[in-house]
Amino acid sequence: MRSRDSSACMVDRRAFLGSAAAVAAAGLGMVRHARGAQATLGVGFIGCGGRMWSHIACVKQLIDEGAPLRSAAVCDVYRPRLDAAAEATGGTPYMDYRELLADPAVDIVAIASPDRHHCLQALDAVEAGKDVFSEKPLAHWQQFEQLKALAHRVDETGAVLQVGTQMVADSTCRQARDLIREGVIGKPLHAQVGYFRQGDWGERGMPIPDPDARPGPDLDWDAFIGDAPQRPFDISRFFQWRMYLDYAGGPPTDLYPHVYTPLAIALDLSMPMRVSGLGGKLFYNHAREVPDTVNILADYPEGVTVALLGTQANARPVETCIRGSEATLVFGGPGIQIFPADGNATPSLEVAREAGGDTIDLWRDFLRCVETRERPWSDVWTQYGVQTVVNMGMLSMLGGRMLHFDPDGERILEDPPVEVA
Ligand SMILES: NC(=O)c1ccc[n+]([C@@H]2O[C@H](COP(=O)([O-])OP(=O)(O)OC[C@H]3O[C@@H](n4cnc5c(N)ncnc54)[C@H](O)[C@@H]3O)[C@@H](O)[C@H]2O)c1
Incomplete structure (x- = not known):
């Protein structure tokens, strides 16, 4: 691979x-x-x-x-x-x-x-x-x-x-990658990143522009369904598709790729070794199927473990932070800060962000x-890794089990069922 x-x-x-x-x-x-x-x-x-x-x-x-x-x-x-x-x-x-x-x-x-x-x-x-x-x-x-x-x-x-x-248009992820490659934090061991926000405007809030819309020459329901399970026409599914697991996955699939991609670039992450997802629909109890609160943990064969965290119920953020054997690197915002590994809160190095950016810069x-x-x-290779973690996190959370990734066969495998107590 x-x-x-x-x-x-x-x-x-x-x-x-x-x-x-x-x-x-x-x-x-x-x-x-x-x-x-x-x-x-x-x-x-x-x-x-x-x-x-x-x-x-x-x-x-x-x-x-x-x-x-x-x-x-x-x-x-x-x-x-x-x-x-x-x-x-x-x-x-x-x-x-x-x-x-x-x-x-x-x-x-x-x-x-x-x-x-x-x-x-x-x-x-x-x-x-x-x-x-x-x-x-x-x-x-x-x-x-x-x-x-x-x-x-x-x-x-x-x-x-x-x-x-x-978010990868922000140069700090590539600046962080270069610093980590230079050995500034020693060996990366632990990283955290999150997407926290309040509100379900992206799911239940999606507009239904015409309540009388029906399949026909002006609305192709079969094309909307694609390879999802066949179902009779449902106007909410068509216009508010982010509420349903057949078409979406809640924050892990909608939002986490935004924050996980810069981290994957900074850490040169490839494919995970094993992934666990926990959480569910903890806050919104209306018709929405997708989870609102999910934590995903991913171990990598390089010897680094990552926590990908978030909820749609509370917007208090976590900083994007990579802990190494020698120092800690925090990035995003105005730039990069390096802190001593002993927890001292005074940065030992600060590097200004070279460039910000948005969708136009991606173009x-x-x-x-x-x-x-x-x-x-x-x-695509960065996203293959990012999306595999997201998909394994979703499958793990919904199935209640940890999953492994087989790098030779490029397959997602279930944990063998073993009696532990
Ligand atoms: N990068 C970002 O910040 C960002 C922001 C918003 C949305 N998005 C992504 O953009 C995508 C669209 O989101 P949206 O909010 O615009 O949704 P939307 O429902 O408003 O738009 C999707 C459109 O696709 C059409 N469609 C459905 N099936 C189709 C098919 N088979 N072929 C062609 N068109 C089809 C729908 O009729 C609809 O007009 C999502 O995947 C979402 O994750 C990204």
Whole structure:
């Protein structure tokens, strides 16, 4: 299995020369070259609900700044949202994302559909020779096999894939990684990170724009269901999908990738060795199925153990902190602080943050990598590791058991049942 440590896509592109897919995989710089120096890259937007408007705005801003982009196509399974996105962007509208992928005007794809569709849509986009900017989580918590397949296909094709964990646009995670590699804290042993907030506006608060909406030519329920269990149409499931385990997972899947990705970068984490998840629906007792309070513990073969904590009932944060054999590193906020390992609260070293950033900076990084074929900040191998921890944490919490990861077979394994008392 590949580690996430190399900086460029390792595929030997010469092996692909001669096939149409190879030309696409070799880089959109080449696509532009083939179309002429003035050519622009067409963006296809898949899933045009709330979040996609941020991506549409980013692309518009980048175009205004002179980036060689154009909005080429939009896709949604609900026609009012499709029409609104088509009108705003001028892109060709498609109800079926596979038709968008077949449109030769589309070179790169932005995905902001519900969680369950990210992995398969990204996989199909990569197979169609597109580079991909996908929202987090890269896979639904039941889709480990799809996640694994995507990671390997991105590698094999040389595609560029960025995941929308915008906190990695903050440079402190890469500054922390460099300090840790230099040995500033000794051997990393223990880390903590959390996502604490108050409110369920992201789940029950999702709007139902039309209470009379029904499946038909303007609403494709089957496409919304995808590979989830078949069910009769339910308007809450369609519009408020974050409340249901078939389509979402609560904070671990919706929010934890944001904070875990910078930590994974800082610690050069690859795949976990074993994971435990505890918690559940401890606060909200309405129809929502997904948990609100979850703690995940992950052990890594490198000898570091990580606590990933959070609740939606209380916004008191924990600092992102890595404890080493020689010192402690705290990062985020204004920069990095190093403290002595004996608990002394006076920092022994402070390093200012080099750059902040948000979703627009993830787009800039993505476009740079589309040209250079380097790995973007939130690349598929980083996310393979992050999402595996999240998925194992969910499966562990729901099943009430610790899980192991087999690095050779790349499989999630149950703990053997052993009588302990
Ligand atoms: N990075 C961030 O800060 C951030 C913020 C918000 C949301 N997100 C992510 O963006 C994604 C979308 O969230 P949202 O709040 O915009 O949800 P949403 O429900 O508002 O939008 C999703 C859209 O996808 C459409 N859709 C459903 N199935 C589809 C399919 N098979 N093909 C194409 N379109 C389909 C829906 O009709 C809807 O318009 C989520 O995965 C979420 O985690 C990320």
